[in-house]
Amino acid sequence: MSSAQNAHKSFLQAPGTGLASWIFSTDHKRIGILYLCSVLSFFLVGVSLGLAIRLELFAPGETIVSAQTYNSLFTLHGVIMIFLFIIPGIPAIFGNILLPLQLGAADVAFPRLNLLSWWLYMSGAALAIASLFGGSGPPDTGWTFYVPFSAVTTTNVSLAAMAAFILGFSSILTGLNFLTTTHRLRAPGMSWSKIPLFVWSLYATAWVQVLATPILGITLILVLLERLLGLGLFDPAKGGDPILFQHLFWIYSHPAVYIMILPGMGVISEIIPVFTRKHIFGYKAIVVSSLAIAFAGSLVWGHHMFASGMSDTAVFVFSLLTFIVAIPSAIKVFNWVATMYKGSVSLAPPMLFALSFVFLFSVGGLTGLVLGAAGPDIHVHDTHFVVGHFHYTMFGGTGFALFAALHYWLPKIFGRIYNFKIATLAWGILFTGFNILYTSMMILGMRGMPRRYYDYLPEFTFGNQVATAGSWLLGAGVLLMFANLLHGCLRGARVGNNPWAAGTLEWTTSSPPPVENFLEQPLVERGPYELGGVQIS
Amino acid sequence: MHKDYTGAKMGMWLFLFSELLLFGGLFILYAVSLNRHGAAFAAAGQELDWMLGTLNTLVLLTSSLTAALAVSAIQQGKAQMALRCLWATIGFALGFLVVKYVEWGTKIHHGLYPGGAELAGREAGQMSFFNLYYVTTGLHGLHVIIGGLVLGWVIIKVRQGKVHGGDFVLLENSVLYWHLVDLIWIFIFPLYYLVL
Amino acid sequence: MSEQNHFVIGYGTFVRVWCALLALTVLTVGASRIDLGAFNVWLALFIASAKSSLVLLFFMHLKYEKPLFAWMFLSALSILAIFLGFTFFDVLYR
Numbered sequence: 001m002s003s004a005q006n007a008h009k010s011f012l013q014a015p016g017t018g019l020a021s022w023i024f025s026t027d028h029k030r031i032g033i034l035y036l037c038s039v040l041s042f043f044l045v046g047v048s049l050g051l052a053i054r055l056e057l058f059a060p061g062e063t064i065v066s067a068q069t070y071n072s073l074f075t076l077h078g079v080i081m082i083f084l085f086i087i088p089g090i091p092a093i094f095g096n097i098l099l100p101l102q103l104g105a106a107d108v109a110f111p112r113l114n115l116l117s118w119w120l121y122m123s124g125a126a127l128a129i130a131s132l133f134g135g136s137g138p139p140d141t142g143w144t145f146y147v148p149f150s151a152v153t154t155t156n157v158s159l160a161a162m163a164a165f166i167l168g169f170s171s172i173l174t175g176l177n178f179l180t181t182t183h184r185l186r187a188p189g190m191s192w193s194k195i196p197l198f199v200w201s202l203y204a205t206a207w208v209q210v211l212a213t214p215i216l217g218i219t220l221i222l223v224l225l226e227r228l229l230g231l232g233l234f235d236p237a238k239g240g241d242p243i244l245f246q247h248l249f250w251i252y253s254h255p256a257v258y259i260m261i262l263p264g265m266g267v268i269s270e271i272i273p274v275f276t277r278k279h280i281f282g283y284k285a286i287v288v289s290s291l292a293i294a295f296a297g298s299l300v301w302g303h304h305m306f307a308s309g310m311s312d313t314a315v316f317v318f319s320l321l322t323f324i325v326a327i328p329s330a331i332k333v334f335n336w337v338a339t340m341y342k343g344s345v346s347l348a349p350p351m352l353f354a355l356s357f358v359f360l361f362s363v364g365g366l367t368g369l370v371l372g373a374a375g376p377d378i379h380v381h382d383t384h385f386v387v388g389h390f391h392y393t394m395f396g397g398t399g400f401a402l403f404a405a406l407h408y409w410l411p412k413i414f415g416r417i418y419n420f421k422i423a424t425l426a427w428g429i430l431f432t433g434f435n436i437l438y439t440s441m442m443i444l445g446m447r448g449m450p451r452r453y454y455d456y457l458p459e460f461t462f463g464n465q466v467a468t469a470g471s472w473l474l475g476a477g478v479l480l481m482f483a484n485l486l487h488g489c490l491r492g493a494r495v496g497n498n499p500w501a502a503g504t505l506e507w508t509t510s511s512p513p514p515v516e517n518f519l520e521q522p523l524v525e526r527g528p529y530e531l532g533g534v535q536i537s
Numbered sequence: 538m539h540k541d542y543t544g545a546k547m548g549m550w551l552f553l554f555s556e557l558l559l560f561g562g563l564f565i566l567y568a569v570s571l572n573r574h575g576a577a578f579a580a581a582g583q584e585l586d587w588m589l590g591t592l593n594t595l596v597l598l599t600s601s602l603t604a605a606l607a608v609s610a611i612q613q614g615k616a617q618m619a620l621r622c623l624w625a626t627i628g629f630a631l632g633f634l635v636v637k638y639v640e641w642g643t644k645i646h647h648g649l650y651p652g653g654a655e656l657a658g659r660e661a662g663q664m665s666f667f668n669l670y671y672v673t674t675g676l677h678g679l680h681v682i683i684g685g686l687v688l689g690w691v692i693i694k695v696r697q698g699k700v701h702g703g704d705f706v707l708l709e710n711s712v713l714y715w716h717l718v719d720l721i722w723i724f725i726f727p728l729y730y731l732v733l
Numbered sequence: 734m735s736e737q738n739h740f741v742i743g744y745g746t747f748v749r750v751w752c753a754l755l756a757l758t759v760l761t762v763g764a765s766r767i768d769l770g771a772f773n774v775w776l777a778l779f780i781a782s783a784k785s786s787l788v789l790l791f792f793m794h795l796k797y798e799k800p801l802f803a804w805m806f807l808s809a810l811s812i813l814a815i816f817l818g819f820t821f822f823d824v825l826y827r
Contacts (some may be wrong), residue, residue, distance in 0.1 A: 547805075551805070554809035557810070558812070558813060565820055568820075572821075587765075591762055594758055595758065598754045601788060602747055605742075606744055606747055609744060716792050719788060720785050720788055724778075727777035727780070731773075
């Protein structure tokens with residue numbers, strides 16, 4: 001509750017400016033910024049690990065690290081990128097800051113629980129980083145922790161499993177907070193058919209967070225118990241089955257990719273109408289497809305297991321359902337493109353990243369169909385084709401959507417704008433590097449190069465060297481982009497309430513917003529994409 | 538700032554769903570194992586004491602009754618009655634834990650536990666049964682302890698007057714958690730103790 | 734302020750529900766002593782579901798809450814059922 005002297009002050013200044021006023025804040029905007037700093041820091045750690053992997057793969061045989069270290073590199077790269085960057089990323093940063101603003105609310109439903117979520121995130125992150133050091137060395141199982149290896153390896157798997165468990169708990173609490181906020185705290189006049197599509201995407205995501213993450217929770221507990229007590233739940237000699245581990249693991253981890261992508265799609269649905277000056281095409285279709293993706297995405301986990309030894313019936317069922325889940329995603333792509341038809345397109349940085357998303361995610365999605373078809377999957381399973389596929393969807397998709405969100409919303413959060421030319425240049429470098437890196441990977445995979453091996457046949461050398469060069473361009477682009485954004489947030493020219501002439505409620509309040517979000521309770525009379533008459537202010 | 542009573546309850550229900558799915562994973566493993574090792578499960582199940590299991594079931598069901606009564610009492614402003622019901626609930630929780638301790642103690646004494654000599658000599662299906670039994674009842678027991686502690690904390694709040702007839706969502710939500718603990722046992726009981 | 738003026742469920746209702754729960758417990762224990770083969774498990778699950786429904790609807794007030802809460806619960810339950818059921822596409826046909 002802001003006191004009289006804090007009223008109307010920017011949330012960056014009030015109620016205090018010391019460290020304690022930030023790390024113990026229950027203001028959703030401050031918590032979002034705490035996530036911004038921590039998530040992006042861990043992203044850079046993950047990028048470094050990725051660059052190290054690419055250095056090792058520059059030449060066949062041992063190049064810079066041993067095979068054991070290589071196993072740990074890709075394990076931690078995966079754990080950090082997935083659990084510390086992509087899954088929390090957009091919801092924790094932009095969901096926290098924007099959800100109440102877009103709903104016209106003063107905060108989320110449970111502000112203190114929100115703070116707890118961030119502390120849990122940091123605790124889990126600390127354990128994950130700690131698993132890199134000491135003990136018998138960092139985990140070497142791959143981020144997927146498959147038994148029996150994860151049960152017997154002496155590396156710091158238990159620490160990493162505990163980290164992931166705590167991070168999962170953080171995710172569940174964020175999900176239930178967002179669900180309750182959306183149901184209960186909408187401004188007067190904001191019916192379900194007027195809420196922004198970003199909010200709908202967070203809503204669909206939150207259901208998956210609440211319902212799927214606990215299965216990961218129990219799976220991690222069981223891995224810990226296997227390691228500590230040697231139970232044998234996944235050991236055939238003791239009546240268990242290793243494929244059951246895979247079922248439990250993927251029952252969460254497949255829906256997890258929808259936790260990753262849905263908010264990203266929500267960001268794109270916000271940006272495209274604004275930079276096309278048109279109402280979004282097919283609002284209802286996008287809403288229904290978001291919910292459909294969340295639901296159908298919970299039915300397809302077996303497509304990670306075609307080569308595992310599960311029954312042919314299961315292979316058939318999961319393959320069929322995988323094709324079906326592609327449909328709602330495709331519907332969104334059609335809607336975004338249709339929105340742009342006969343629109344007045346401006347290629348400002350948010351739009352550049354948004355359009356890249358559409359292209360890159362589509363490539364990822366199409367390559368997903370190759371993987372979803374059981375026959376071809378047998379040939380590309382566990383090759384670099386898979387690695388290329390998921391980097392196109394997770395990095396080209398969610399990663400780029402996060403970059404788009406940064407370029408779109410940082411001016412609102414900090415009240416300052418970055419340099420467009422440098423942003424565009426950074427985008428160009430990063431986009432080029434990205435495609436060189438991951439297209440090379442997919443070609444290598446198709447030609448038979450396995451994943452998670454530090455060595456490869458000599459015939460794959462050229463492709464790997466091209467890929468590594470791509471990774472350097474990508475890294476350079478990412479660094480330039482962050483440097484430009486950081487400079488913009490701290491020293492950029494000031495902007496007003498609505499630099500993009502957008503129609504959602506966050507643009508009606510000041511940049512940065514005041515502590516209480518709105519000086520007067522907003523009354524919603526028009527839809528979020530009715531841009532007629534909306535001007536830059 | 539008005540307290541949103543419905544919102545607070547909604548948040549609690551959503552949390553309960555996550556607990557449902559957490560235990561759900563263990564029930565999935567049970568179902569697969571039962572399907573594959575039916576006879577072994579029946580044989581192993583006979584070694585569990587169905588009378589103690591039934592007793593614990595009655596104990597938890599009654600604890601749910603007293604917990605529910607506590608909510609009705611506080612709604613009517615009857616803080617003393619609410620406190621008595623809450624104390625009774627905690628009492629039942631302790632009773633449950635004592636019985637569980639006796640059950641586990643006997644089994645462990647006979648080497649019938651993960652890593653124990655007796656279990657190591659059993660067939661695969663029986664090993665699976667007991668592994669799942671210990672993990673499931675262990676996790677459930679942990680939730681009984683947590684639930685009991687939470688209810689204890691609510692008792693403090695009632696005595697401080699912070700939870701009362703005009704504002705009792707804390708009590709209601711804690712009791713919801715307690716009922717979940719009961720719900721899970723309602724399924725554990727027949728699946729482990731009545732497989733005969 | 735006080736939307737909590739909500740249904741106060743009488744003690745009597747709760748006691749009657751509790752009696753039903755005890756009766757169902759006796760029933761499930763009795764039924765387990767009769768050998769019905771594979772049907773035993775299904776019968777036990779059915780009775781357990783009946784007991785849970787009583788706890789959910791009455792003790793947990795689900796009968797008296799907004800319908801939204803019941804819909805949410807059914808969604809969660811359905812997802813669990815799907816997770817379980819689809820796993821059996823593998824397990825049953827290996």
